[in-house]
Amino acid sequence: MLNSLTEPTPKPAPKTPGEESSLFVQSFARGLEVIEAFQPGSGAMTLTEVSAATGYSRATVRRFLHTLVHLGYMRTDGKTFSLTPRVMQLGYAYLASQSLPDVLEPILSDLSTELGESTSASVLDGTDVVYIARQQTRRIMHVAITVGTRFPAYATSMGRVLLAGLTEQELQAYFAQVEFVPLTPRTTIDEESLRAELVQIRQQGWCLVDQELEIGLRSLAVPVRNRAGEVIAAINTSMSTHLDPEGKDLSERIEEVLPKLQAAGKQAGMAS
Structure with a gap:
């Protein structure tokens, strides 16, 4: 069993179209991938689970998750993370347009x-x-x-x-x-x-x-x-x-x- 303190070997993340462009903001793209890791039925997820779902290291995922918590798109009880209703604004922005x-x-x-x-x-x-x-x-x-x-x-x-x-x-x-x-x-x-x-x-x-x-x-x-x-x-x-x-x-x-x-x-x- 993987020790909870051990960093999993991240899977190579698929390249996003345009990733090699000088206009591509990789950190922003990764933040969106962290949000998308929370699929229907997944509920609350641990740091390790989000890391496995995205292929990014725990350290990288931790920064994105806590940024999303700070912005109000995510909540945490200290062990698990889950989306808040505010994330629906991202979808409603599309529908409204x-x-x-x-x-x-x-x-x-x-x-x-x-x-x-x-x-x-x-x-x-x-x-x-x-x-x-x-x-x-x-x-x-x-x-x-x-x-x-x-x-x-x-x-x-x-x-x-x-x-x-x-x-x-x-x-x-x-x-x-x-x-x-x-x-x-x-x-x-x-x-x-x-x-x-x-x-x-x-x-x-x-x-x-x-x-x-x-x-x-x-x-x-x-x-x-x-x-x-x-x-x-x-x-x-x-x-x-x-x-x-x-x-x-x-x-x-x-x-x-x-x-x-x-x-x-x-x-x-x-x-x-």
């Missing part, structure tokens, strides 16, 4: 009422989708989804819609970064299969993901396009794999839901 979430909220609200299902909107951030708007009618997933929740793009319907909207160069960059992890036995985890599906999604204009993110969960997504035809976001609705209350099978359910989802996506695009 964008008109899209404001446009999407009432559209998703109306869509959820019409479908009787939860609806969401997301954008692509690196290899993940990030939720920017959410209307929940009932909880299907084990993980609670809120604005700011992230999931791997390859395993979600919205993520695949967003990936299908990328250029070939952007897709190449995505596949160079992504690490495929099987979230369920049904998850697509290879580039060739995913590329083939993205071609189909571009042609049909929608995506169904069936239990690839979580067993028992299906989701149907469509793109939100701006007036120039560019994909700027995606919206989806969730469906349980349990028998529809009215006895409809999956194809019938898609036939019923898809036109309403597409109409909402078109409305959001025209209003953005």
Whole structure:
């Protein structure tokens, strides 16, 4: 067992794009990585745990953590560290600067009422989708989804819609970064299969993901396009794999839901 007083051998930290530029502030980037080490469900973390998550030495991490405590973004009981609500201001700064979430909220609200299902909107951030708007009618997933929740793009319907909207160069960059992890036995985890599906999604204009993110969960997504035809976001609705209350099978359910989802996506695009 590692002695608590022994410094772990830090993992080489991945280079951030632009890190070699004279304009790149490495200490600032590392501070942000320390914040990002606190993932959903991680709760409070010890100094050693944050060091392991970031790949930086305990001495380096200690300075960043105590700086964040001083600034009010972190709290500590002397042994563990945890984020404070103030860190949400970083995300709200983005949302406040964008008109899209404001446009999407009432559209998703109306869509959820019409479908009787939860609806969401997301954008692509690196290899993940990030939720920017959410209307929940009932909880299907084990993980609670809120604005700011992230999931791997390859395993979600919205993520695949967003990936299908990328250029070939952007897709190449995505596949160079992504690490495929099987979230369920049904998850697509290879580039060739995913590329083939993205071609189909571009042609049909929608995506169904069936239990690839979580067993028992299906989701149907469509793109939100701006007036120039560019994909700027995606919206989806969730469906349980349990028998529809009215006895409809999956194809019938898609036939019923898809036109309403597409109409909402078109409305959001025209209003953005």
